[in-house]
Amino acid sequence: MASLKSVTPKGALKDQWTNHKNDINLVNPANKRLIDVIVIGTGLAGSSAAASLAEMGYNVKAFCFQDSPRRAHSIAAQGGINAAKNYQNDGDSTFRLFYDTIKGGDYRSRESNTYRLAEVSANIIDQCVAQGVPFARDYGGLLDNRSFGGVLVSRTFYAKGQTGQQLLLGAYSALSRQIAKGKVTMYNRHEMMDVVTVEGKARGIIARNLITGKLERHGAHAVVLCSGGYGNVFFLSTNAMGSNVSAAWKAHRRGAYFANPCYTQIHPTCIPVSGEHQSKLTLMSESLRNDGRIWVPKKKEDCQAIINKTKKAEDISEEDRDYYLERRYPSFGNLVPRDVASRAAKERCDAGFGVNSTGNAVFLDFASAIERYGNLEANVKNIKNPSPQQIKDMGREVVKSKYGNLFDMYKQITDDDPYFTAMKIYPAVHYTMGGLWVDYNLMTNVEGLYACGEANFSDHGANRLGASALMQGLADGYFVLPYTIGDYLSKDIRTGAIDTTSEAFSQAEQSVKERIEKLINNNGTKSVDHFHKRLGKVMWDKVGMARNEKGLKEAIAEITEIREDFWANVKVPGEVNGFNPELDKAGRVADFLELGELFAKDALDRKESCGGHFREEYQTKEGEALRDDKNYAYVAAWQYNEVPSKAKLHKEELTFKEVELKTRSYK
Amino acid sequence: MAKKYWMAASGLFLCIFLVGHLAGNLQLLLPPNEAKDAFNAYALFMTTFPAVKILSYLTYASILFHAIDGIMLTVKNNAARKEKYAYNKPSANSVWTSRYMGVLGTAILVFLVIHLWAFWAGMHSREIPTYTLADGTVVKDLYSEVYNAFKQLWYVILYVVCMLPLGLHLSHGFTSAFQSLGLNHSKYNSIISFAGIAFSILISIGFAIIPLTIYFKY
Amino acid sequence: MKLTLKIWRQKGPEDKGAIQTYPVDGIDGDMSFLEMMDVLNEQLIEKGEEPVAFDHDCREGICGMCSMYINGRAHGPKRGVTTCQLHMRSFKDGDTIYIEPWRSTAFPVIKDLVVDRSAFDRIIQSGGFVSVNTSGNTIDANATPIEKENADKAFDAATCIGCGACVASCKNASAMLFVSAKVSQLALLPQGDPERKSRALNMVNQMDEEGFGNCTNTGACAVECPKEISLENIARMNREFLKASISKES
Structure with a gap:
């Protein structure tokens, strides 16, 4: 097995990408026509990669399990996309975006990758505008920006609360153009069941047609996984119901x-x-923290009164409210990074200040923003002595124009109207920074197997800043992978079409078939969801926002037990040959049951707190994360073992040339 | 999709025709002695002036075209949903006139056949008494034909009742034609839809009032 | 609450299919419609019957996957929501609910409530894009200012989630709202201008070829659209198509 070579180019950080592009091998246009590439997943990374590769001349086969590539879960991203454009002239730069990302990630990402991300970010906006993505604009017709957590500049481009949708539809349209040209063959409602390797190189996949249930062999010179994250290991998350780890696993x-x-x-x-x-959780965009203030009552009796519905948020007087983020982090206030804000909410709720019947909710309040905007509008419209009602009405209109769709969604789900009463919110699993290990070229340690977007691990370290996931997906797909993959494929111009009748393909297909038959013929008594919910509960309780050694060890034991129970007692109705969503789900949950254990193992092994990983044993007196740079400034890359908690650890040491490792402070 | 444009264009042309037709016929509201002269002179003009001839053929063609095009569209639209819903509630999202344009149109077509048969075929097939205009020209006395027809109760009822589908057809068709031709602007939409309603009411009441007046007043 | 569900069951594309009746109990007003379906499916699995197949994914009203015709209306009785965002508080204890798939010749049923909407993909492939290379060698994003009003209108059109409710609720199963939303979005932006004629012609032709019906301006689509896309877009597309048809050279 290859060791971990990150192939980071030499030279100063700011020259690395340029030098690398100049140095790597290219494939000449005529030869590209002889090369096939498979792309799994059609979110931002997958769609943009497939479209770009096809445009360069490669023959692309793209796969998605949804009924259309446009439905990948990138579509649900709300708030925005970062780019170091400095249109607002507030001191932004490539370096500042890079630095914010490294710091936000608690110094656990690879410096070279993160710098490259910041470097290509500006180009993404140009590209998307050229494709007809309708970003928000100001009255002068120029692009508008807003601010996000963990930064002190406004560099986030947005399209109301539907930025992910607009960006994905942009990438989908580029993909559609290539499908029409015949350069991309699109396989909707297909799931990748296995990667086929020949002589150590990824040479194709086994896919299952989800309508007919038939297994298919597809050969290619390289396989690119853009299959997203694994947040659904928690059962309840903001991920789509179908989001899964299976391709990566x-x-x-x-x-x-x-x-x-x-x-x-x-x-x-x-x-x-x-x-x-509850089947899933719904995100309220981080952009809401631009204008919403987070608080809980100072007195427990007020919390109780709210739970009993004898009081409402607006009945609590100003001095009885605890704006705990503003109190603890005066300089960033409500805009601290996500991990910090989440833990602070948990801390208050654990202390008994939660504001709903489960005790797990805090307020996100727009009353003061409505007032502030109302006053501004009164000035703009030149209304003298506006009544308080007028101010509120005008303020609500402004808030509506900024977050209308989010407020509507909140009202649909909770039956509460956030224009008139404070929202109730609580943290939920959202994104996974971990993923397949990749080098600077985005290639995994398996030759010819690439991973982009959320499926890889590289750019966000231990915590991702808001509006950076869209940036990374598109950066990888449009601007990084299409170049770097040439370096590998240049050696494949004489290989010819991949033979899918080979022994490797037959074996892979056979093992997929056996596994499916095992699931369908199991004749157990419990549904797939039963196991998924049990797994989710263990993960949330013991491997969630705060972890400790005892809990993690228990989690490993419990997950093992659930997994054994699953294979003994799961019941999958229906047939193998035909449309059978329960069977699809069973395969995915089976993989989650392995991943969950490795997840807990990794958390147990990392004896420090950093970013999204919080070990109760390692915290400062104020309850902030305590990093251990001396012993844990490395990437933990795990080599597969049938018993996931016995996986073998490989370390990639993280070296920082341009940033100094400091304790993150948002105070 | 081209069929839709022709549907809209022919529909709007027929709307213009209706205005002209109504304007001419409103002369029938005059007291019989005045109306006889005015209407018969108008009828003479209508049957002899060459441009009117062309217009009338254009109108017949439009009616036929509008009907045939409508049938073809309906056939295609029905084919677009072969399996129907077991439970459907279209009243929640659209007004019924917009959904029953075909039915309303068919009712109008049936009326037109009777109408044309009564006046046009009647006029050509038998001897009609003559009438001498004020300037001495001798013409067919079409006024009396109309007058006699509208003195029959069943005829009046038929005419008045048939103006209902016409009005309803127009109430959707008028604005719909503008939409189909892409003539839509947020500033003028309310004017167009108001004009559509006003037009359909004025046309249907305008035509209905003629037989009623003749039957009850003269 | 207790409900009686009348659901369309169809084993596969070739099967005839029929409405079947299922009682469900213990439904809570805070549950989404799809969570209610989850409860039913858990019950069916327990009884050894096959669960009802339905499309769903994000469950937050944006992916456009869910597609149920509920009590005679696309996405159920509420306006401006998808099925996944419809909550059971919109129903009463003892209600009977009809659940059917989208009905359109261009959307053949795959199984139960699942239909094949790839016709929409093919329409986009016929011209719903700007032919710009993804090289990144484009001009600066702020080099071309866009009037805010047009940018906002383009955005409103672009919020279409491609769910197909417009087709499902149109008496003619017409796809005009879907197609016009994309044609409008790109016609309103300077980036879409160079290809506006060919785009309007090609997308409309593809729409006709897929077997969707014609628009008769009943307005049902805009009422049932979960993203409340405006009929103005249809008028704009009519205009675009007419202009393109008149002025095209070959």
């Missing part, structure tokens, strides 16, 4: 190292759990 089983699985982002502003039947 199959790659892991075939030798690809899985890096930093324990780095999971718990997003502070989600709609709280309402009951037992």
Whole structure:
């Protein structure tokens, strides 16, 4: 097995990408026509990669499990996309974006990758505007920006609360153009079941047609996984119901190292759990923290009164409110990074100040923003002595224009109107910074197997800043992978079409078939969701926002037990040959049951607190994360083992040339 | 999709025709002695002036075209949903006139056949008494034909009742034609839809009032 | 609450299919419609019956995957929501609820409530894009200012989630609202201008080829659209198509 070579180019950080592009091998246009590439997933990374590769001349096959590439879960990203454009003239630069990202990630990302991300960020905005993405604009017709957590500049471009949708539709349109040209063959409602390796190189996949249930062999000279994150290991998360780890996990089983699985982002502003039947959690964009103030009552009796519905948020007087983020972090206030905000909410709720019946909710209040905007509008419209009602009405209009769709969504779900009463929010699993280990070229340690977007680990360290996921997905897909993949494919111009009748393909197909048959013929008694919910509960309780050694050890034992129970007692109805969503789900949950254990193992192994990974044993007196740079400034890349908690650890040491490792402070 | 434009264009042309037709026929509201002269002179003009001839053929063609095009569209639209809903509630999202344009149109077509048969075929097939205009020209006395027809109760009822589908058809068709031709602007939309309603009411009441007046007043 | 569900069951594309009745109990007003379906499916699995297949993914009203015709209306009785955002508090104890798939010849049923909407993808492939290379060698994003009013209108059109409720609720199963939303978005932006004629012509032709019906301006689509896309877009597309048809050279 190859060791971890990050192939970071030499030279100063700011020259590395340029030098690398100049140095790497290219494939000449005529030869590109002889090369096939498979792309798994059609979110921001997948769609943009497939479109770009096809445009360069490669023959691309793209796969998604949804009924259309446009439905990948990138579509649900709300708040925005960062780019170091400095349009607001507030001192932004490539270096500042890079620095914010490294710092936000608690110094656990690879410096060279993160710098490159900041470097290409500006180009993404140009590209998207050229594609017809309707970003928000000001009255002068120029692009508008807003601010996000963990930064002191306004560099976030947005399209109301639907930025992910607009960017994905942009990438989808570029993909559609290539499909129409015949350069991309699109496979909707197909799931990747295995990666096929020949002589150590990724040479294709086994896919399952989810309508007919038939297994298919697809050969290619390289396989690119853009299959997203694994937040659904928690059962309840803001991920789509179908989001899964299976593609990445199959790659892991075939030798690809899985890096930093324990780095999971718990997003502070989600709609709280309402009951037992909850199937997913809904995010309220971080952009709301621009204008919303987070608080809980200072007195427990007020909390109780709110739970009993004898009082409402607006009945609590100003001096009885604890704006705990503003209190603890005066300089960043409500705009601290996500991990910090989430833990602060948990701290208050654990102390008994939660404001809903589960005790797990805090207020996100727009009353003062409505007032502030109302006064501004009165000035703009030149209204003398406006009545308080007029001010509120005008303020609400402004808030509506900024966050209208989010407020509507909140009202649909909770039946409360946030224009008139404070929102209730609580943290929920949102994004996974960990993923397949990749080098500077985005190639995993399996040759010819690449990972982009949320599926890889590289750019966000232990915590991702808001509006950076969209940036990374598109950076990887449009501007990084299409160049770097040439370096590898240049050696494949004489290989010819991949033979899918080979022994490797037959074996892979056979093992997929056996596994599916095992699931369908199991004749157990419990549904797939039963196991998924049990797994989720263990993960949330013991591997969630705060972790400790005892809990993690218990989690490993419990997950093992659930996994054994699953294979003994799961019941999958229906048939193999045909449309069978329960069968699809069973395969994914089976993989989550392995990943969950590795996740806990990684968290147990990392005896420090950093970013989204918080070990109760390692915290400062004020309850802030306590990093251990001396012993843990490395990427934990795990090599597959049938018993995931016995996986073998490979370390990639992280070296920082341009930034100084400091304790993160947002005070 | 081209069929829709022709549907809209022919529909709007027929709307213009209706205005002209109504304007001419409103002369029938005059007291019989005045109306006889005015209407018969108008009828003479209408049957002899060459441009009117062209216009009338254009109108017949438009009616036929509008009907045939409508049938073709309906056939295609029905084919677009072969399996129907077991439970459907279209009243929640659209007004019924917009959904039953075909039915309303068919009712109008049936009326037109009767109407044309009564006046046009009647005029050509038998001897009609003559009438001498004020300037001495001798013409067919079409006024009396109309007058006699509208003195029959069943005829009046048929005419008045048939103006209902016409009005309803126009109430959707008028604004719809503007939408189909892309003539839509947020500033003028309310004017167009108001004009559509006003037009459909004025046209249907205008036509209905003629037989009623003749039957009850003269 | 207790409900009686009348659900369309169809084993596969070739199967005839029929409405079947299922009682469900213990439904809470805070549950989403799809969570209610989850409860039913858990019950069916327990009884050894096959669960009802339905499309869903994000469950936050943006992916456009969910697609149920509920009590005679696309996405159910509330305006401006998708099925996944419809909550059971919109129903009463003892209600009977009809649940059917989108009905359109261009959207054949795959199984139960799942239909094939790839016709929409093919329409976008026929011209719903700006032919700009993804090289990154484009001009600066702020080099071309766009009038805010047009930018906002383009955004409103672009919020279409491609769910197909417009087709499902149109009496003619017409796809005009979907197609016009994309044509409008790109016609309103300077970036889309160079290809506006060919785009309007090609997308409309593809729409006709897929077997969707014609628009008769009933307005049902805009009422049932979960993103409340305006009929103004249809008028704009009519205009674009007419202009393009008149002025095209070959």
